[in-house]
Amino acid sequence: MQTRRTFLVSTVAAGAVLAAPAIVRAKPFDNVTLTLNGFGGDFDRIMKETVADPLKAETGLDVTYAPGGSSAAVAKTIATPDNPPFDIVLCDSPSVPELIKADMIDPVTPDKVPNVANLLPGLPEFGQHGVPFMISSSVITYNTEETQTPIASYADLARPDLEGRVALFNLENTGGVLYLLAMAEANGGGIDNIDPAFAALERIKPNIVTLTSSTVSLIQLFEQREATAGALWNGRVFAMQNAGQPMAMVAPSEGIYSLMSYYNPIKGTKHPEAVATYLNKALSDEAIGAIANFFRYGPTTTVDLPKAVADTIITFGPEGRAKIKTLDWTKIAEKRSGWIERFNRTMA
Amino acid sequence: MKVNFEDVSDAGSAKQAAPILRLDGLSKHYGDVIAVEDLSLDVADGEFVSLLGPSGCGKTTTLRMVAGFIKPTAGRIGIAGKDVTALPPYKRDTGMVFQNYALFPHMTVAENVAFGLENLGVERSERMTRVHEMLRMVELDHLSDRRPAALSGGQQQRVALARALALQPALLLLDEPFSNLDAQLRVRLREDMTRIIERIGVTTLFVTHDQEEALALSDRIVVMSTGRVEQIGSPGEIYERPSSRFVADFIGQCTILDGTCADAAFRSVNGLRLPFEAPPWRLFAGAASRTCTGGRGGRS
Amino acid sequence: MNSSSVAARGTVRVGPSGRYAWIALTAPLAIVLLLFLVVPILSLLRASFFEGDRSFNASGVSLEHYLRFLTDSYYLNVMLDTLGYGLATALLCLVLGFPTGYALARAKPHWRRWGLIIIILPLTLSLVIVVFGWLVVLGRQGLVNQVLVFTGLIDKPIRLLFNSPAVIIVLAQQFLPFMVLSVMSVVGHIDPTLEQASANLRANRWTTFRKVIVPLSLPGILSGLTLVFVLSVSAFITPRLIGGHRVQMLGSLIYEQIIVLLNWPFGAAMSAVLFTVTLTITLIVNKWLKSHPG
Numbered sequence: 058m059q060t061r062r063t064f065l066v067s068t069v070a071a072g073a074v075l076a077a078p079a080i081v082r083a084k085p086f087d088n089v090t091l092t093l094n095g096f097g098g099d100f101d102r103i104m105k106e107t108v109a110d111p112l113k114a115e116t117g118l119d120v121t122y123a124p125g126g127s128s129a130a131v132a133k134t135i136a137t138p139d140n141p142p143f144d145i146v147l148c149d150s151p152s153v154p155e156l157i158k159a160d161m162i163d164p165v166t167p168d169k170v171p172n173v174a175n176l177l178p179g180l181p182e183f184g185q186h187g188v189p190f191m192i193s194s195s196v197i198t199y200n201t202e203e204t205q206t207p208i209a210s211y212a213d214l215a216r217p218d219l220e221g222r223v224a225l226f227n228l229e230n231t232g233g234v235l236y237l238l239a240m241a242e243a244n245g246g247g248i249d250n251i252d253p254a255f256a257a258l259e260r261i262k263p264n265i266v267t268l269t270s271s272t273v274s275l276i277q278l279f280e281q282r283e284a285t286a287g288a289l290w291n292g293r294v295f296a297m298q299n300a301g302q303p304m305a306m307v308a309p310s311e312g313i314y315s316l317m318s319y320y321n322p323i324k325g326t327k328h329p330e331a332v333a334t335y336l337n338k339a340l341s342d343e344a345i346g347a348i349a350n351f352f353r354y355g356p357t358t359t360v361d362l363p364k365a366v367a368d369t370i371i372t373f374g375p376e377g378r379a380k381i382k383t384l385d386w387t388k389i390a391e392k393r394s395g396w397i398e399r400f401n402r403t404m405a
Numbered sequence: 406m407k408v409n410f411e412d413v414s415d416a417g418s419a420k421q422a423a424p425i426l427r428l429d430g431l432s433k434h435y436g437d438v439i440a441v442e443d444l445s446l447d448v449a450d451g452e453f454v455s456l457l458g459p460s461g462c463g464k465t466t467t468l469r470m471v472a473g474f475i476k477p478t479a480g481r482i483g484i485a486g487k488d489v490t491a492l493p494p495y496k497r498d499t500g501m502v503f504q505n506y507a508l509f510p511h512m513t514v515a516e517n518v519a520f521g522l523e524n525l526g527v528e529r530s531e532r533m534t535r536v537h538e539m540l541r542m543v544e545l546d547h548l549s550d551r552r553p554a555a556l557s558g559g560q561q562q563r564v565a566l567a568r569a570l571a572l573q574p575a576l577l578l579l580d581e582p583f584s585n586l587d588a589q590l591r592v593r594l595r596e597d598m599t600r601i602i603e604r605i606g607v608t609t610l611f612v613t614h615d616q617e618e619a620l621a622l623s624d625r626i627v628v629m630s631t632g633r634v635e636q637i638g639s640p641g642e643i644y645e646r647p648s649s650r651f652v653a654d655f656i657g658q659c660t661i662l663d664g665t666c667a668d669a670a671f672r673s674v675n676g677l678r679l680p681f682e683a684p685p686w687r688l689f690a691g692a693a694s695r696t697c698t699g700g701r702g703g704r705s
Numbered sequence: 706m707n708s709s710s711v712a713a714r715g716t717v718r719v720g721p722s723g724r725y726a727w728i729a730l731t732a733p734l735a736i737v738l739l740l741f742l743v744v745p746i747l748s749l750l751r752a753s754f755f756e757g758d759r760s761f762n763a764s765g766v767s768l769e770h771y772l773r774f775l776t777d778s779y780y781l782n783v784m785l786d787t788l789g790y791g792l793a794t795a796l797l798c799l800v801l802g803f804p805t806g807y808a809l810a811r812a813k814p815h816w817r818r819w820g821l822i823i824i825i826l827p828l829t830l831s832l833v834i835v836v837f838g839w840l841v842v843l844g845r846q847g848l849v850n851q852v853l854v855f856t857g858l859i860d861k862p863i864r865l866l867f868n869s870p871a872v873i874i875v876l877a878q879q880f881l882p883f884m885v886l887s888v889m890s891v892v893g894h895i896d897p898t899l900e901q902a903s904a905n906l907r908a909n910r911w912t913t914f915r916k917v918i919v920p921l922s923l924p925g926i927l928s929g930l931t932l933v934f935v936l937s938v939s940a941f942i943t944p945r946l947i948g949g950h951r952v953q954m955l956g957s958l959i960y961e962q963i964i965v966l967l968n969w970p971f972g973a974a975m976s977a978v979l980f981t982v983t984l985t986i987t988l989i990v991n992k993w994l995k996s997h998p999g
């Protein structure tokens with residue numbers, strides 16, 4: 058199936074090239090450069106290998122991945138609506154509502170980007186705004202050498218045997234928002250009733266070593282055994298395991314709370330066709346599969362993965378997909394500021 | 406060589422007053438460079454002794470060794486009968502007037518003078534009395550609340566003297582105190598300062614490169630050259646009977662003749678014959694035994 | 706030629722070009738400062754008075770953000786904590802930096818050059834790298850714990866991170882060069898014979914330090930303290946990573962409002978308050994320095 062669809066995709070691309078006006082041997086996007094904010098490091102490398110390099114060969118398109126965080130990219134884009142610095146902004150679910158509110162996203166339709174048909178049904182959280190390409194989930198992780206009893210849920214982090222051993226994200230990192238919502242819903246609350254979550258947090262508080270917004274910092278805490286249990290992104294736990302760290306990955310019994318990473322085509326781009334071509338390529342099985350394979354974050358399309366890879370991705374397959382909680386990020390965006398303030402006050 | 410200064414002072418008391426300052430075989434080498442070599446000197450109580458020589462002769466190095474700012478390479482230093490060679494500056498009974506006066510710019514004149522007394526733990530009322538006594542002595546009592554920057558060079562020098570004397574040190578050290586003043590002022594201040602020093606009767610070691618100053622002020626002069634003592638003597642002796650060609654050359658204005666000695670007379674290279682028994686002139690030995698280099702005329 | 710003709714001639718020669726030359730000479734810097742310092746600060750101030758918490762297309766004039774900050778004991782406490790951390794860091798830098806600055810000022814030029822290079826080198830490192838380095842050094846398996854365990858002072862590694870002393874130490878390490886350089890430049894102008902004069906006047910080293918060196922270094926000490934204080938109170942990476950959630954400084958909260966919550970008006974208001982406080986302190990110190998020259 059994978060091969061067949063790949064074939065179809067290339068055929069479509071080839072057809073587009075043939076249909077282009079007959080400038081002899083010229084490629085359609087010669088001298089066109091798209092600017093994206095990259096996620097940095099390995100992510101940009103995989104993007105380049107699976108999307109940018111093939112596009113350059115096929116269409117002459119140049120792609121620049123500008124360094125810098127995605128929130129900064131969103132802020133810059135919103136701040137300069139008349140001359141946005143990016144053609145496509147990569148950001149996670151929480152930032153998309155801001156771009157929508159600022160009316161900066163061009164809707165994506167299957168006629169322009171055929172590969173959106175491959176997205177898992179019901180997955181996109183914002184309709185035709187943005188194209189999700191990766192699912193990052195909050196999971197429980199703990200050091201198996203230092204933890205006697207397995208940890209199965211966020212609530213377990215309040216166990217007395219974990220005193221002074223727990224490290225978590227704060228709410229500046231969306232990972233923090235995910236466990237907060239998980240604990241709210243598990244205790245009869247939700248986005249509109251967050252009190253149960255804070256009550257649960259108060260129970261964990263005595264165990265907490267530190268709270269941080271930095272993923273790198275949290276990983277370092279676990280690696281140095283400054284903390285031995287907590288919640289982290291599934292892909293990052295896989296990376297630690299891969300590096301030989303005795304860290305367990307557990308889908309919390311409260312449910313798999315996730316966010317998605319989106320490509321957002323920005324309104325006012327000078328090259329809408331190039332953007333559509335880029336998005337189509339980025340949704341190809343090669344690109345989506347390569348990211349899932351490398352990071353072990355969940356793919357957003359029906360791409361097939363080898364069993365060894367699939368087994369390490371908790372949101373993969375029908376069973377995994379069923380556990381994904383979809384969230385109302387627009388509402389979360391409204392509430393988040395209040396939550397952060399409350400979090401700062403109660404957790405300090 | 407180790408000298409027991411206690412013994413020396415005991416023995417000395419029988420014959421004459423013990424020296425206030427005793428330098429015994431004092432040397433200072435910087436690597437291969439010799440700054441001071443084997444300097445021995447006794448300065449008696451109340452004596453005013455000058456270290457005189459051109460720059461680089463080791464006179465300032467000697468003074469700084471006495472004050473304790475420089476550690477000697479060899480030799481001993483005794484002040485008021487006490488071996489101070491190993492003691493830090495603040496445990497030596499000296500008062501020093503620096504070439505640039507080194508007044509504390511953040512203190513008033515009175516505070517400058519009181520500084521040493523404070524450090525000795527002299528009680529406040531007594532301190533104030535002593536400070537004003539000192540400032541009256543240098544006729545600056547009316548400026549006691551001024552900062553040093555608001556004083557003239559001459560006034561600053563007097564404050565520095567008052568500050569050094571406030572502690573009633575056994576030994577006063579003067580490091581070219583007049584060199585920063587213009588010529589006219591220099592003579593007047595020199596007289597002022599000698600008057601004060603004479604009145605107090607403090608033993609003084611005075612460093613200068615100015616032969617006129619040394620001749621005018623000193624009881625005895627130590628003429629130094631390239632780290633070595635050329636001659637020690639009263640101004641009259643130094644002037645009239647220089648012991649070396651260097652001293653003769655350095656002190657006063659004179660005529661030096663090169664020539665040879667024969668038949669109980671000196672015969673200069675251009676034929677002038679001076680019989681040995683006819684002063685005022687002096688003969689210095691030259692390198693060759695039969696050649697006398699130079700003779701010193703009187704005030705020419 | 707009398708003096709008035711000289712003066713007249715001088716005026717003619719200077720002429721308009723001479724009189725306005727300084728404008729041409731300072732214009733490039735002035736323009737850069739205007740564009741990249743004055744304009745952003747003014748727009749920050751403007752943003753702090755916007756109504757509501759919208760960051761874009763905001764309008765109106767309101768004191769709501771200032772009132773929110775100044776009437777909430779939580780924010781005021783964080784503000785006080787921040788000033789406290791700044792002061793503690795400045796004092797720690799003084800204790801650590803004064804002897805170094807003094808020694809460098811009195812060192813031979815050759816040693817001073819090398820000393821300066823070593824002092825300044827850490828400033829060339831990215832702050833994030835420095836902070837992660839400290840996370841390793843102060844960590845459970847870090848150098849400090851290893852030394853403490855090895856020397857038998859503790860039985861097993863203890864937690865050195867995520868508390869205020871750790872934040873103060875790491876901030877002090879970052880800003881120490883500013884203290885060292887301030888002290889060094891002032892001590893370099895203190896006549897060394899003053900120390901000899903002090904020693905001659907029966908002051909031991911400690912008394913000389915207390916009564917001569919410190920008072921004369923005061924301008925350097927104060928400018929160093931001000932610099933370190935201002936830099937410390939605006940820190941946000943260090944308190945966030947080294948302090949964890951227990952050490953809250955205003956810089957972190959401002960960062961959170963501006964970058965995470967995109968509530969620029971409130972973030973701007975907090976920045977304006979912090980800016981005003983640090984500016985006031987700087988002005989007071991400057992005024993004092995001017996009235997006590999040398």
